[in-house]
Amino acid sequence: MTLVYDPTAPAPGATQNLYHRVGNLSGKVVGFIDNSKPNFNFLVDEVAELLMNEHGVKAVIKRAKRGASMPATQQVLDELAAQCDLVVTGSGD
Amino acid sequence: MSALPLNAASLVEAPEDLDELIEFFHLRRWSDGLPIVPPTRERVQRMLTGSRRQAHEVVARVAPGFGEATVERIAINAVMAGCRVDHLPVLIAATEAISDKSFNLQGIQATTNPVAVWLIINGPLALQLEVNSGMNCLGQGSVANATLGRALRLIMQNIGGALPGDMDRATQGQPGKFSFCCAENEAQSPWLPLQVDRGFAPTQSTVTVVGAAGTHNMNSHAKDADDLIRVVADTMAFPTSNDYWISGEPWIVIGPEHAQILHAAGLTKAEVKQRLWQASGLSAKRMAKVEFQRTHTARCEELGAIDLDSSLPISSHADGVGIVVAGGPGTHSVYVPSFGDTRAVTRLIES
Amino acid sequence: MAKKGLASVVVVSNAFVGLGKAQARSLGHPTLPLAVIAHPFGSRKREELKTVASQCVSQIITLVGLP
Numbered sequence: 001m002t003l004v005y006d007p008t009a010p011a012p013g014a015t016q017n018l019y020h021r022v023g024n025l026s027g028k029v030v031g032f033i034d035n036s037k038p039n040f041n042f043l044v045d046e047v048a049e050l051l052m053n054e055h056g057v058k059a060v061i062k063r064a065k066r067g068a069s070m071p072a073t074q075q076v077l078d079e080l081a082a083q084c085d086l087v088v089t090g091s092g093d
Numbered sequence: 094m095s096a097l098p099l100n101a102a103s104l105v106e107a108p109e110d111l112d113e114l115i116e117f118f119h120l121r122r123w124s125d126g127l128p129i130v131p132p133t134r135e136r137v138q139r140m141l142t143g144s145r146r147q148a149h150e151v152v153a154r155v156a157p158g159f160g161e162a163t164v165e166r167i168a169i170n171a172v173m174a175g176c177r178v179d180h181l182p183v184l185i186a187a188t189e190a191i192s193d194k195s196f197n198l199q200g201i202q203a204t205t206n207p208v209a210v211w212l213i214i215n216g217p218l219a220l221q222l223e224v225n226s227g228m229n230c231l232g233q234g235s236v237a238n239a240t241l242g243r244a245l246r247l248i249m250q251n252i253g254g255a256l257p258g259d260m261d262r263a264t265q266g267q268p269g270k271f272s273f274c275c276a277e278n279e280a281q282s283p284w285l286p287l288q289v290d291r292g293f294a295p296t297q298s299t300v301t302v303v304g305a306a307g308t309h310n311m312n313s314h315a316k317d318a319d320d321l322i323r324v325v326a327d328t329m330a331f332p333t334s335n336d337y338w339i340s341g342e343p344w345i346v347i348g349p350e351h352a353q354i355l356h357a358a359g360l361t362k363a364e365v366k367q368r369l370w371q372a373s374g375l376s377a378k379r380m381a382k383v384e385f386q387r388t389h390t391a392r393c394e395e396l397g398a399i400d401l402d403s404s405l406p407i408s409s410h411a412d413g414v415g416i417v418v419a420g421g422p423g424t425h426s427v428y429v430p431s432f433g434d435t436r437a438v439t440r441l442i443e444s
Numbered sequence: 445m446a447k448k449g450l451a452s453v454v455v456v457s458n459a460f461v462g463l464g465k466a467q468a469r470s471l472g473h474p475t476l477p478l479a480v481i482a483h484p485f486g487s488r489k490r491e492e493l494k495t496v497a498s499q500c501v502s503q504i505i506t507l508v509g510l511p
Contacts (some may be wrong), residue, residue, distance in 0.1 A: 001106045005132040005169040009160025009252040012472045018446035020476040023511045038383045038486035046497030066391045069200030069434045086451040090458025158470040260466050
């Protein structure tokens with residue numbers, strides 16, 4: 001046997017739990033970030049309608065990113081963080 | 094001997110036999126599919142003498158896995174790719190450059206698009222390292238061109254964690270993802286070199302990284318500048334390009350003969366960019382309907398109201414058209430469309 | 445969003461689940477909830493999206509909507 005270097009780098013160690021439950025959706029506000037991929041705007045419309053009509057969601061806020069590979073603006077993030085109980089976004093095709 | 098820092102690369106036991114060792118790297122998906130040079134302690138130590146930086150200094154965190162690119166890990170991947178010791182500073186600068194926010198490495202690594210990172214080397218180091226800028230500069234045959242691009246790909250795959258089919262979601266990819274590297278042919282360019290356009294001195298050596306979606310040969314025997322600009326601009330405008338829908342940054346590798354024609358007509362590089370930008374507008378109706386919708390969303394702030402009769406500019410301003418002079422004799426230039434949502438980044442190479 | 449303590453769900457098509465999971469893990473957020481829809485999504489007809497939306501809502505409720 002011989003010794004060689006492992007060329008990879010471990011993923012950053014620290015982890016953070018990002019799993020937060022919102023509980024019963026009745027009376028809650030749901031935000032959407034549309035990633036501007038084809039059809040996602042329509043899916044957002046359909047999901048929003050179902051959440052309001054069948055699950056008692058009080059209001060929805062829809063915002064869009066300029067393109068899928070770009071982050072949402074800080075303004076949009078702050079606005080949704082301040083007003084929503086749940087945020088739904090899309091990734092990939 | 095002092096204890097190794099936590100980010101020191103680990104040594105692993107591997108087979109002595111070269112064929113078996115190469116298979117060991119393939120099985121772990123640590124290679125690009127080609128045989129590697131074993132990164133032994135001795136070879137990596139020797140590679141590290143190519144830079145004055147400390148081995149465990151963190152150069153960048155590489156998206157999308159955000160692994161730490163230490164000088165040592167860059168050196169390991171450089172050894173594997175077959176780089177020479179004096180190539181290391183180029184790779185350190187290139188790793189810094191791809192990690193600049195405006196390059197959007199996250200998007201480039203994880204996209205379904207075929208995006209290669211093109212390295213353009215400028216300045217005296219390009220000559221010293223024998224980076225080919227002349228005949229076949231985007232092809233095979235030069236150690237520097239072949240191994241620098243390959244090493245950067247290994248860095249992006251091994252340190253950045255973008256393995257094909259996993260985090261690298263490319264639908265087909267492209268051959269430039271093995272290596273895509275050349276120097277500017279400064280000696281035969283009628284204009285100031287690229288690094289000067291980008292704020293550096295002619296005596297400084299730089300690496301510029303470009304998120305390139307391919308290479309397209311432009312063969313034209315045009316003898317006058319107007320004719321040449323017209324056919325180049327016409328080639329730039331295609332409806333499935335990423336540059337138009339998001340305001341991109343396309344590049345032209347102008348062959349020295351074409352550059353002479355433009356120069357002889359009295360055109361500066363800035364004027365060539367302006368003329369190409371003006372002539373390369375894409376008629377919006379050539380796009381698929383859904384692409385036009387996407388363009389509308391992405392560019393409404395920049396362009397205001399647009400409709401199917403609009404002519405869409407390829408980038409938000411003429412300087413968004415990148416120009417580099419490279420290649421040997423012949424009537425060819427190369428169109429390099431970009432990923433769109435990316436901006437080229439230039440970094441000084443420490444020597 | 446989730447970092448601010450807000451409940452969040454990322455919608456991905458099944459061709460992109462691997463990327464979503466690997467990316468979340470790399471960023472130190474292995475528990476980020478993903479709602480998975482069928483690929484290819486972008487080319488689906490408008491009327492098919494009602495079914496996709498209904499599947500998506502069920503997952504959102506299971507992931508974050510139950511107490």
